[in-house]
Amino acid sequence: MEDQNQCTTRDEQLKNLNLPKVLIHGPPGFSSVLQPPFSQKFHILNHSSLPLHKFAATHAHHCSSVAAVLCDGGYPVTADVLRLLPSLRLLVTASAGTDHVDLEECRRLGVRVAGAGNMFSEDVADLAVGLLIDVMMKISAANRCLRERILLTGKKVGIVGLGKIGLEVAHRLEAFGCMISYNSRSKKTFVSYPFYSSVVELATNNNVLVLCCALNDQTRHMINREVMLALGKGGIIVNVARGALIYEKELLRCLMEREIGGAGLDVFENEPLVCEEFFSLDNVVLSPHAGFSTLESHDGICQLVGRNLEAFFSNKPLITPII
Numbered sequence: 001m002e003d004q005n006q007c008t009t010r011d012e013q014l015k016n017l018n019l020p021k022v023l024i025h026g027p028p029g030f031s032s033v034l035q036p037p038f039s040q041k042f043h044i045l046n047h048s049s050l051p052l053h054k055f056a057a058t059h060a061h062h063c064s065s066v067a068a069v070l071c072d073g074g075y076p077v078t079a080d081v082l083r084l085l086p087s088l089r090l091l092v093t094a095s096a097g098t099d100h101v102d103l104e105e106c107r108r109l110g111v112r113v114a115g116a117g118n119m120f121s122e123d124v125a126d127l128a129v130g131l132l133i134d135v136m137m138k139i140s141a142a143n144r145c146l147r148e149r150i151l152l153t154g155k156k157v158g159i160v161g162l163g164k165i166g167l168e169v170a171h172r173l174e175a176f177g178c179m180i181s182y183n184s185r186s187k188k189t190f191v192s193y194p195f196y197s198s199v200v201e202l203a204t205n206n207n208v209l210v211l212c213c214a215l216n217d218q219t220r221h222m223i224n225r226e227v228m229l230a231l232g233k234g235g236i237i238v239n240v241a242r243g244a245l246i247y248e249k250e251l252l253r254c255l256m257e258r259e260i261g262g263a264g265l266d267v268f269e270n271e272p273l274v275c276e277e278f279f280s281l282d283n284v285v286l287s288p289h290a291g292f293s294t295l296e297s298h299d300g301i302c303q304l305v306g307r308n309l310e311a312f313f314s315n316k317p318l319i320t321p322i323i
């Protein structure tokens with residue numbers, strides 16, 4: 001386990017010992033998300049690229065006093081991980097999605113959780129629209145001249161998950177003259193877009209599906225063959241949420257057999273691996289889970305994770321609480 005704040009003097013070491021211990025749980029380089037002045041207020045521990053349980057075996061003294069974890073999406077915080085950290089009181093994830101966190105177990109243990117809130121919503125919505133235009137206009141497929149005149153105007157777009165990102169996508173596509181409808185857990189009273197309680201019906205009545213919802217037991221593989229066939233041969237699927245919302249094998253089959261028109265994918269079922277069969281298809285546009293990787297989002301999340309940690313350890317309300 002690396003001690004991130006390299007203390008040179010005994011005074012610094014003593015000061016560090018009194019600071020709340022924050023364990024970084026993310027990819028190499030992720031610890032830079034916690035920047036001064038926030039990083040100076042915590043005793044930051046980094047378990048590097050080795051699995052947490054291996055470090056816990058040799059660094060039990062550190063693990064036993066970790067008060068907060070700062071994690072990244074895709075770095076699971078399971079019941080097993082939580083068991084390694086008996087003093088944990090706060091988990092801050094630098095992601096909007098929380099499917100990598102066992103929220104039930106956090107609730108049971110009384111561990112508070114904060115996330116990225118709406119930090120990435122606009123960027124992710126921009127990417128969704130960008131992918132859609134790219135798939136439709138075949139820009140990445142490098143068609144020198146457009147073989148057909150495909151315009152967004154008049155297209156019917158079904159949004160799956162009308163949270164902040166879904167709404168941002170809807171607003172952008174309305175400006176292109178698209179007709180919006182949606183599916184989500186419940187009908188929203190604050191919009192007049194038609195609501196479909198079934199995704200198959202949403203697909204039947206639209207040319208495009210844009211996936212913006214959370215991944216959970218109810219939504220895993222919700223976009224299956226039935227939904228794809230209902231969307232039909234000209235239909236396009238854009239996914240900026242989580243790869244496992246789509247039954248990826250079926251998506252590949254439908255794309256290969258031209259059962260749907262195309263897909264714009266920022267996320268994949270087995271990230272960071274991307275199924276190589278996608279690479280040879282000209283009706284798909286791929287991007288590497290990049291919806292939130294603008295400079296503005298990066299600066300924003302650096303501030304936000306620090307502010308959440310600071311708020312918690314000053315007994316103030318979390319800025320972007322999840323639980």
Ligand SMILES: O=CC(=O)O
Nearest residue numbers: 073095096097116
């Ligand atoms: O995918 C990115 C996020 O959940 O923030």
